[in-house]
Amino acid sequence: MQRSTSRISGVFFILYFALFPAASAFAEEPVEPAEPDSLVIAGHFEISSPERRALTREYALSHYGLDDWRLVEPSMLIIHYTGTDSDRYSLDVFAPVRLSSARGDIESGGEVNVGVHYVILRDGSVWSLLPEDEMGRHAIGYNHRALGIEMTGSSAERITAEQIASCAALAADIAFRHPSLRYIVGHHEYMEEGRPHLAEFAELRSDYPPTVKRDPGEEVMSRIRDILARDYSVVR
Known part of the structure:
Protein backbone atom coordinates (compact mmCIF):
# COMPACT_ATOMS: atom_id res chain seq x y z
CA MET A 1 0.00 0.00 0.00
CA GLN A 2 2.79 2.42 0.88
CA ARG A 3 4.56 1.73 -2.43
CA SER A 4 1.34 2.37 -4.38
CA THR A 5 0.74 5.67 -2.57
CA SER A 6 4.28 6.84 -3.30
CA ARG A 7 3.86 5.97 -6.99
CA ILE A 8 0.62 7.98 -7.18
CA SER A 9 2.24 10.96 -5.42
CA GLY A 10 5.17 10.86 -7.81
CA VAL A 11 2.86 10.85 -10.83
CA PHE A 12 0.92 13.79 -9.37
CA PHE A 13 4.02 15.95 -8.98
CA ILE A 14 5.30 15.07 -12.46
CA LEU A 15 1.96 16.11 -13.95
CA TYR A 16 1.83 19.25 -11.80
CA PHE A 17 5.21 20.56 -12.91
CA ALA A 18 4.52 19.57 -16.51
CA LEU A 19 1.34 21.66 -16.45
CA PHE A 20 2.82 24.52 -14.39
CA PRO A 21 6.54 24.67 -15.21
CA ALA A 22 6.94 28.18 -13.79
CA ALA A 23 5.76 27.19 -10.33
CA SER A 24 9.08 25.67 -9.29
CA ALA A 25 10.96 28.83 -10.25
CA PHE A 26 8.47 31.29 -8.78
CA ALA A 27 10.36 31.84 -5.53
CA GLU A 28 13.54 32.68 -7.43
CA GLU A 29 12.00 35.63 -9.25
CA PRO A 30 12.97 39.06 -7.86
CA VAL A 31 10.14 40.89 -6.14
CA GLU A 32 9.44 44.31 -7.58
CA PRO A 33 8.66 47.12 -5.12
CA ALA A 34 4.93 47.34 -4.58
CA GLU A 35 3.23 50.58 -5.53
CA PRO A 36 2.12 52.11 -2.23
CA ASP A 37 -1.42 53.28 -1.67
CA HIS A 44 1.53 72.04 3.73
CA PHE A 45 3.86 74.21 5.81
CA GLU A 46 5.63 75.82 2.90
CA ILE A 47 9.09 77.19 3.63
CA SER A 48 10.32 77.60 0.06
CA SER A 49 10.86 81.15 -1.15
CA PRO A 50 13.04 83.02 -3.65
CA GLU A 51 15.29 84.19 -0.81
CA ARG A 52 15.71 80.67 0.58
CA ARG A 53 16.50 79.33 -2.88
CA ALA A 54 19.14 82.05 -3.37
CA LEU A 55 20.78 81.22 -0.03
CA THR A 56 20.59 77.50 -0.80
CA ARG A 57 22.34 78.16 -4.09
CA GLU A 58 25.13 79.96 -2.20
CA TYR A 59 25.38 77.03 0.20
CA ALA A 60 25.54 74.47 -2.61
CA LEU A 61 28.26 76.41 -4.41
CA SER A 62 30.34 76.73 -1.25
CA HIS A 63 30.04 73.10 -0.15
CA TYR A 64 29.46 71.07 -3.32
CA GLY A 65 30.65 73.28 -6.16
CA LEU A 66 27.09 73.36 -7.52
CA ASP A 67 25.75 76.71 -8.65
CA ASP A 68 22.15 75.59 -8.17
CA TRP A 69 19.46 75.18 -5.49
CA ARG A 70 17.75 72.28 -7.23
CA LEU A 71 17.80 68.68 -6.03
CA VAL A 72 18.07 66.51 -9.13
CA GLU A 73 17.60 62.73 -9.06
CA PRO A 74 18.07 62.24 -5.30
CA SER A 75 19.95 59.08 -4.40
CA MET A 76 19.32 59.17 -0.65
CA LEU A 77 16.57 59.63 1.90
CA ILE A 78 17.78 60.63 5.37
CA ILE A 79 15.52 60.21 8.40
CA HIS A 80 15.78 62.37 11.53
CA TYR A 81 13.90 63.37 14.65
CA THR A 82 13.53 67.02 15.60
CA GLY A 83 14.79 66.95 19.19
CA THR A 84 11.52 68.27 20.62
CA ASP A 85 8.18 66.73 21.55
CA SER A 86 6.33 69.82 20.32
CA ASP A 87 4.68 69.45 16.92
CA ARG A 88 4.35 73.21 16.65
CA TYR A 89 8.02 73.85 17.27
CA SER A 90 8.99 70.98 14.96
CA LEU A 91 7.41 72.95 12.13
CA ASP A 92 8.22 76.48 13.26
CA VAL A 93 11.96 75.86 13.55
CA PHE A 94 12.15 75.50 9.76
CA ALA A 95 10.09 78.60 8.95
CA PRO A 96 12.79 81.32 9.04
CA VAL A 97 14.80 81.68 5.87
CA ARG A 98 18.03 82.41 7.73
CA LEU A 99 19.74 80.22 10.30
CA SER A 100 19.17 81.10 13.95
CA SER A 101 22.10 82.47 15.94
CA ALA A 102 21.39 79.63 18.39
CA ARG A 103 22.85 77.18 15.84
CA GLY A 104 26.46 77.98 16.56
CA ASP A 105 27.39 74.40 15.69
CA ILE A 106 26.69 74.95 12.00
CA GLU A 107 26.51 78.73 11.51
CA SER A 108 29.90 78.79 9.78
CA GLY A 109 28.40 76.69 7.00
CA GLY A 110 26.17 79.38 5.58
CA GLU A 111 23.19 81.64 6.15
CA VAL A 112 20.37 79.44 4.88
CA ASN A 113 18.25 77.90 7.62
CA VAL A 114 17.94 74.19 8.17
CA GLY A 115 15.18 72.66 6.09
CA VAL A 116 13.68 69.29 5.18
CA HIS A 117 11.05 68.07 2.78
CA TYR A 118 8.66 66.47 5.29
CA VAL A 119 7.85 66.54 9.00
CA ILE A 120 5.81 63.74 10.60
CA LEU A 121 3.89 64.84 13.68
CA ARG A 122 3.31 62.68 16.75
CA ASP A 123 -0.07 61.46 15.52
CA GLY A 124 1.55 60.22 12.31
CA SER A 125 0.27 63.01 10.08
CA VAL A 126 2.65 64.00 7.29
CA TRP A 127 3.35 67.65 6.53
CA SER A 128 5.12 68.88 3.41
CA LEU A 129 7.66 71.72 3.75
CA LEU A 130 9.95 71.82 0.72
CA PRO A 131 9.27 70.63 -2.83
CA GLU A 132 11.16 67.43 -3.57
CA ASP A 133 13.10 69.14 -6.35
CA GLU A 134 14.53 71.74 -3.96
CA MET A 135 17.63 71.16 -1.87
CA GLY A 136 17.23 71.26 1.90
CA ARG A 137 19.79 71.67 4.67
CA HIS A 138 19.66 68.70 7.02
CA ALA A 139 22.78 66.54 6.61
CA ILE A 140 26.31 67.85 6.13
CA GLY A 141 27.84 66.46 2.95
CA TYR A 142 24.63 65.04 1.52
CA ASN A 143 22.12 67.84 0.98
CA HIS A 144 22.84 67.85 -2.76
CA ARG A 145 21.85 64.16 -2.95
CA ALA A 146 19.29 63.62 -0.20
CA LEU A 147 15.66 64.17 0.62
CA GLY A 148 14.96 64.62 4.31
CA ILE A 149 12.22 63.51 6.74
CA GLU A 150 11.96 64.72 10.34
CA MET A 151 9.76 63.17 13.02
CA THR A 152 8.64 65.15 16.07
CA GLY A 153 10.43 63.68 19.07
CA SER A 154 13.01 64.48 21.73
CA SER A 155 14.48 60.97 21.69
CA ALA A 156 14.09 57.59 20.02
CA GLU A 157 11.82 56.48 22.86
CA ARG A 158 9.43 59.35 22.11
CA ILE A 159 8.84 58.34 18.48
CA THR A 160 5.34 56.88 18.19
CA ALA A 161 4.17 53.77 16.36
CA GLU A 162 2.03 56.05 14.17
CA GLN A 163 5.09 58.04 13.15
CA ILE A 164 7.05 54.92 12.30
CA ALA A 165 4.22 53.56 10.15
CA SER A 166 3.82 56.91 8.36
CA CYS A 167 7.56 57.27 7.86
CA ALA A 168 7.74 53.84 6.23
CA ALA A 169 4.75 54.63 4.00
CA LEU A 170 6.27 57.98 3.00
CA ALA A 171 9.67 56.42 2.33
CA ALA A 172 8.05 53.75 0.16
CA ASP A 173 6.13 56.40 -1.76
CA ILE A 174 9.31 58.41 -2.33
CA ALA A 175 11.25 55.31 -3.42
CA PHE A 176 8.51 54.38 -5.89
CA ARG A 177 8.48 57.87 -7.43
CA HIS A 178 12.27 58.29 -7.53
CA PRO A 179 14.01 55.37 -9.28
CA SER A 180 17.32 57.14 -8.55
CA LEU A 181 16.89 56.55 -4.80
CA ARG A 182 19.40 53.95 -3.60
CA TYR A 183 19.77 54.54 0.12
CA ILE A 184 17.41 55.08 3.06
CA VAL A 185 19.47 55.90 6.14
CA GLY A 186 19.12 57.30 9.62
CA HIS A 187 20.97 60.52 10.42
CA HIS A 188 23.02 58.61 13.01
CA GLU A 189 24.28 56.35 10.19
CA TYR A 190 25.29 59.07 7.75
CA MET A 191 29.04 58.96 8.47
CA GLU A 192 29.43 55.35 9.66
CA GLU A 193 32.47 53.65 8.15
CA GLY A 194 31.78 50.95 5.60
CA ARG A 195 28.36 52.23 4.60
CA PRO A 196 27.89 52.20 0.80
CA HIS A 197 26.13 55.57 0.82
CA LEU A 198 29.43 57.25 1.80
CA ALA A 199 30.17 57.33 -1.93
CA GLU A 200 27.59 60.14 -2.14
CA PHE A 201 29.40 62.35 0.41
CA ALA A 202 30.86 65.65 -0.76
CA GLU A 203 32.27 68.57 1.21
CA LEU A 204 34.64 71.15 -0.25
CA ARG A 205 35.29 72.95 3.02
CA SER A 206 37.77 71.36 5.40
CA ASP A 207 36.67 73.77 8.15
CA TYR A 208 33.13 72.35 8.16
CA PRO A 209 33.33 68.71 9.28
CA PRO A 210 30.27 66.48 9.77
CA THR A 211 28.83 66.47 13.28
CA VAL A 212 28.05 63.37 15.35
CA LYS A 213 24.34 62.50 15.30
CA ARG A 214 22.26 59.96 17.22
CA ASP A 215 18.83 60.42 15.66
CA PRO A 216 16.67 58.53 15.04
CA GLY A 217 18.61 55.52 16.38
CA GLU A 218 19.04 51.87 15.48
CA GLU A 219 15.74 50.64 16.91
CA VAL A 220 13.67 53.24 15.08
CA MET A 221 15.42 52.56 11.77
CA SER A 222 15.08 48.81 12.25
CA ARG A 223 11.32 49.15 12.71
CA ILE A 224 11.02 51.39 9.67
CA ARG A 225 13.07 49.01 7.52
CA ASP A 226 11.04 46.01 8.68
CA ILE A 227 7.81 47.68 7.54
CA LEU A 228 9.39 48.79 4.25
CA ALA A 229 10.49 45.25 3.45
CA ARG A 230 7.34 43.50 4.69
CA ASP A 231 4.62 45.81 3.38
CA TYR A 232 6.24 47.55 0.41
CA SER A 233 9.05 45.25 -0.80
CA VAL A 234 11.46 48.16 -0.40
CA VAL A 235 14.99 47.31 0.72
CA ARG A 236 17.51 50.13 0.69
Whole structure:
Protein backbone atom coordinates (compact mmCIF):
# COMPACT_ATOMS: atom_id res chain seq x y z
CA MET A 1 0.00 0.00 0.00
CA GLN A 2 2.79 2.42 0.88
CA ARG A 3 4.56 1.73 -2.43
CA SER A 4 1.34 2.37 -4.38
CA THR A 5 0.74 5.67 -2.57
CA SER A 6 4.28 6.84 -3.30
CA ARG A 7 3.86 5.97 -6.99
CA ILE A 8 0.62 7.98 -7.18
CA SER A 9 2.24 10.96 -5.42
CA GLY A 10 5.17 10.86 -7.81
CA VAL A 11 2.86 10.85 -10.83
CA PHE A 12 0.92 13.79 -9.37
CA PHE A 13 4.02 15.95 -8.98
CA ILE A 14 5.30 15.07 -12.46
CA LEU A 15 1.96 16.11 -13.95
CA TYR A 16 1.83 19.25 -11.80
CA PHE A 17 5.21 20.56 -12.91
CA ALA A 18 4.52 19.57 -16.51
CA LEU A 19 1.34 21.66 -16.45
CA PHE A 20 2.82 24.52 -14.39
CA PRO A 21 6.54 24.67 -15.21
CA ALA A 22 6.94 28.18 -13.79
CA ALA A 23 5.76 27.19 -10.33
CA SER A 24 9.08 25.67 -9.29
CA ALA A 25 10.96 28.83 -10.25
CA PHE A 26 8.47 31.29 -8.78
CA ALA A 27 10.36 31.84 -5.53
CA GLU A 28 13.54 32.68 -7.43
CA GLU A 29 12.00 35.63 -9.25
CA PRO A 30 12.97 39.06 -7.86
CA VAL A 31 10.14 40.89 -6.14
CA GLU A 32 9.44 44.31 -7.58
CA PRO A 33 8.66 47.12 -5.12
CA ALA A 34 4.93 47.34 -4.58
CA GLU A 35 3.23 50.58 -5.53
CA PRO A 36 2.12 52.11 -2.23
CA ASP A 37 -1.42 53.28 -1.67
CA SER A 38 -1.96 56.98 -2.25
CA LEU A 39 -0.19 58.81 0.55
CA VAL A 40 -2.25 61.44 2.33
CA ILE A 41 -0.41 64.69 3.01
CA ALA A 42 -2.14 66.20 6.03
CA GLY A 43 -0.92 69.73 5.45
CA HIS A 44 1.53 72.04 3.73
CA PHE A 45 3.86 74.21 5.81
CA GLU A 46 5.63 75.82 2.90
CA ILE A 47 9.09 77.19 3.63
CA SER A 48 10.32 77.60 0.06
CA SER A 49 10.86 81.15 -1.15
CA PRO A 50 13.04 83.02 -3.65
CA GLU A 51 15.29 84.19 -0.81
CA ARG A 52 15.71 80.67 0.58
CA ARG A 53 16.50 79.33 -2.88
CA ALA A 54 19.14 82.05 -3.37
CA LEU A 55 20.78 81.22 -0.03
CA THR A 56 20.59 77.50 -0.80
CA ARG A 57 22.34 78.16 -4.09
CA GLU A 58 25.13 79.96 -2.20
CA TYR A 59 25.38 77.03 0.20
CA ALA A 60 25.54 74.47 -2.61
CA LEU A 61 28.26 76.41 -4.41
CA SER A 62 30.34 76.73 -1.25
CA HIS A 63 30.04 73.10 -0.15
CA TYR A 64 29.46 71.07 -3.32
CA GLY A 65 30.65 73.28 -6.16
CA LEU A 66 27.09 73.36 -7.52
CA ASP A 67 25.75 76.71 -8.65
CA ASP A 68 22.15 75.59 -8.17
CA TRP A 69 19.46 75.18 -5.49
CA ARG A 70 17.75 72.28 -7.23
CA LEU A 71 17.80 68.68 -6.03
CA VAL A 72 18.07 66.51 -9.13
CA GLU A 73 17.60 62.73 -9.06
CA PRO A 74 18.07 62.24 -5.30
CA SER A 75 19.95 59.08 -4.40
CA MET A 76 19.32 59.17 -0.65
CA LEU A 77 16.57 59.63 1.90
CA ILE A 78 17.78 60.63 5.37
CA ILE A 79 15.52 60.21 8.40
CA HIS A 80 15.78 62.37 11.53
CA TYR A 81 13.90 63.37 14.65
CA THR A 82 13.53 67.02 15.60
CA GLY A 83 14.79 66.95 19.19
CA THR A 84 11.52 68.27 20.62
CA ASP A 85 8.18 66.73 21.55
CA SER A 86 6.33 69.82 20.32
CA ASP A 87 4.68 69.45 16.92
CA ARG A 88 4.35 73.21 16.65
CA TYR A 89 8.02 73.85 17.27
CA SER A 90 8.99 70.98 14.96
CA LEU A 91 7.41 72.95 12.13
CA ASP A 92 8.22 76.48 13.26
CA VAL A 93 11.96 75.86 13.55
CA PHE A 94 12.15 75.50 9.76
CA ALA A 95 10.09 78.60 8.95
CA PRO A 96 12.79 81.32 9.04
CA VAL A 97 14.80 81.68 5.87
CA ARG A 98 18.03 82.41 7.73
CA LEU A 99 19.74 80.22 10.30
CA SER A 100 19.17 81.10 13.95
CA SER A 101 22.10 82.47 15.94
CA ALA A 102 21.39 79.63 18.39
CA ARG A 103 22.85 77.18 15.84
CA GLY A 104 26.46 77.98 16.56
CA ASP A 105 27.39 74.40 15.69
CA ILE A 106 26.69 74.95 12.00
CA GLU A 107 26.51 78.73 11.51
CA SER A 108 29.90 78.79 9.78
CA GLY A 109 28.40 76.69 7.00
CA GLY A 110 26.17 79.38 5.58
CA GLU A 111 23.19 81.64 6.15
CA VAL A 112 20.37 79.44 4.88
CA ASN A 113 18.25 77.90 7.62
CA VAL A 114 17.94 74.19 8.17
CA GLY A 115 15.18 72.66 6.09
CA VAL A 116 13.68 69.29 5.18
CA HIS A 117 11.05 68.07 2.78
CA TYR A 118 8.66 66.47 5.29
CA VAL A 119 7.85 66.54 9.00
CA ILE A 120 5.81 63.74 10.60
CA LEU A 121 3.89 64.84 13.68
CA ARG A 122 3.31 62.68 16.75
CA ASP A 123 -0.07 61.46 15.52
CA GLY A 124 1.55 60.22 12.31
CA SER A 125 0.27 63.01 10.08
CA VAL A 126 2.65 64.00 7.29
CA TRP A 127 3.35 67.65 6.53
CA SER A 128 5.12 68.88 3.41
CA LEU A 129 7.66 71.72 3.75
CA LEU A 130 9.95 71.82 0.72
CA PRO A 131 9.27 70.63 -2.83
CA GLU A 132 11.16 67.43 -3.57
CA ASP A 133 13.10 69.14 -6.35
CA GLU A 134 14.53 71.74 -3.96
CA MET A 135 17.63 71.16 -1.87
CA GLY A 136 17.23 71.26 1.90
CA ARG A 137 19.79 71.67 4.67
CA HIS A 138 19.66 68.70 7.02
CA ALA A 139 22.78 66.54 6.61
CA ILE A 140 26.31 67.85 6.13
CA GLY A 141 27.84 66.46 2.95
CA TYR A 142 24.63 65.04 1.52
CA ASN A 143 22.12 67.84 0.98
CA HIS A 144 22.84 67.85 -2.76
CA ARG A 145 21.85 64.16 -2.95
CA ALA A 146 19.29 63.62 -0.20
CA LEU A 147 15.66 64.17 0.62
CA GLY A 148 14.96 64.62 4.31
CA ILE A 149 12.22 63.51 6.74
CA GLU A 150 11.96 64.72 10.34
CA MET A 151 9.76 63.17 13.02
CA THR A 152 8.64 65.15 16.07
CA GLY A 153 10.43 63.68 19.07
CA SER A 154 13.01 64.48 21.73
CA SER A 155 14.48 60.97 21.69
CA ALA A 156 14.09 57.59 20.02
CA GLU A 157 11.82 56.48 22.86
CA ARG A 158 9.43 59.35 22.11
CA ILE A 159 8.84 58.34 18.48
CA THR A 160 5.34 56.88 18.19
CA ALA A 161 4.17 53.77 16.36
CA GLU A 162 2.03 56.05 14.17
CA GLN A 163 5.09 58.04 13.15
CA ILE A 164 7.05 54.92 12.30
CA ALA A 165 4.22 53.56 10.15
CA SER A 166 3.82 56.91 8.36
CA CYS A 167 7.56 57.27 7.86
CA ALA A 168 7.74 53.84 6.23
CA ALA A 169 4.75 54.63 4.00
CA LEU A 170 6.27 57.98 3.00
CA ALA A 171 9.67 56.42 2.33
CA ALA A 172 8.05 53.75 0.16
CA ASP A 173 6.13 56.40 -1.76
CA ILE A 174 9.31 58.41 -2.33
CA ALA A 175 11.25 55.31 -3.42
CA PHE A 176 8.51 54.38 -5.89
CA ARG A 177 8.48 57.87 -7.43
CA HIS A 178 12.27 58.29 -7.53
CA PRO A 179 14.01 55.37 -9.28
CA SER A 180 17.32 57.14 -8.55
CA LEU A 181 16.89 56.55 -4.80
CA ARG A 182 19.40 53.95 -3.60
CA TYR A 183 19.77 54.54 0.12
CA ILE A 184 17.41 55.08 3.06
CA VAL A 185 19.47 55.90 6.14
CA GLY A 186 19.12 57.30 9.62
CA HIS A 187 20.97 60.52 10.42
CA HIS A 188 23.02 58.61 13.01
CA GLU A 189 24.28 56.35 10.19
CA TYR A 190 25.29 59.07 7.75
CA MET A 191 29.04 58.96 8.47
CA GLU A 192 29.43 55.35 9.66
CA GLU A 193 32.47 53.65 8.15
CA GLY A 194 31.78 50.95 5.60
CA ARG A 195 28.36 52.23 4.60
CA PRO A 196 27.89 52.20 0.80
CA HIS A 197 26.13 55.57 0.82
CA LEU A 198 29.43 57.25 1.80
CA ALA A 199 30.17 57.33 -1.93
CA GLU A 200 27.59 60.14 -2.14
CA PHE A 201 29.40 62.35 0.41
CA ALA A 202 30.86 65.65 -0.76
CA GLU A 203 32.27 68.57 1.21
CA LEU A 204 34.64 71.15 -0.25
CA ARG A 205 35.29 72.95 3.02
CA SER A 206 37.77 71.36 5.40
CA ASP A 207 36.67 73.77 8.15
CA TYR A 208 33.13 72.35 8.16
CA PRO A 209 33.33 68.71 9.28
CA PRO A 210 30.27 66.48 9.77
CA THR A 211 28.83 66.47 13.28
CA VAL A 212 28.05 63.37 15.35
CA LYS A 213 24.34 62.50 15.30
CA ARG A 214 22.26 59.96 17.22
CA ASP A 215 18.83 60.42 15.66
CA PRO A 216 16.67 58.53 15.04
CA GLY A 217 18.61 55.52 16.38
CA GLU A 218 19.04 51.87 15.48
CA GLU A 219 15.74 50.64 16.91
CA VAL A 220 13.67 53.24 15.08
CA MET A 221 15.42 52.56 11.77
CA SER A 222 15.08 48.81 12.25
CA ARG A 223 11.32 49.15 12.71
CA ILE A 224 11.02 51.39 9.67
CA ARG A 225 13.07 49.01 7.52
CA ASP A 226 11.04 46.01 8.68
CA ILE A 227 7.81 47.68 7.54
CA LEU A 228 9.39 48.79 4.25
CA ALA A 229 10.49 45.25 3.45
CA ARG A 230 7.34 43.50 4.69
CA ASP A 231 4.62 45.81 3.38
CA TYR A 232 6.24 47.55 0.41
CA SER A 233 9.05 45.25 -0.80
CA VAL A 234 11.46 48.16 -0.40
CA VAL A 235 14.99 47.31 0.72
CA ARG A 236 17.51 50.13 0.69
